[in-house]
Amino acid sequence: MVPELEEGVYLRPTQLQGRAGDSFDIEIVVRPAGWAVSGCEVVLGYDPAVLAVVDVQPGAFLGADPIVGLKRLDNSAGEMTLVMARTGETAASCPAGVLATVSLSVRDPAPEGEHPLELVSVGLADSSFQDIEGVPTQGAILYVVS
DSSP, rough: OOOOSSEEEEEEESSEEEEETTTEEEEEEEEEESSOOEEEEEEEOTTTEEEEEEEEEOOTTTTTSEEEEEEEEEEETEEEEEEEEEEEESSSSSOOEEEEEEEEESSSSSOEEEEEEEEEEEEEEESSBOOOOOOEEEEEEEEOOO
């Protein structure tokens, strides 16, 4: 099993197993290293011959009612893009939490084997909406079985 990051942005769970036609959720988790996070832009990449994103919903990390600037599900390209910002004041240091939950389905048919889900791009903004540099990221692996 792949351990979760101690700080950064990662997918949870880090390993999944499924069959053609299965559906599952994966969380995008932020574990800040003392960062005050006001906004994000996340691009999730996946093999469009294996997976389709059904939906993505904001988590509680950016507060109860974040502004969703962009939610694009491009299943032909194998990319999901989510841009969000916190409403209200940003705390000096944010606790870890779920940024978003992504609902996916395994295509039918889907090739067996190991298929990565990658955080292709992650941008976090601080309380002044300046980029937070050097954020570690970690994707996940889907094992498709028959």
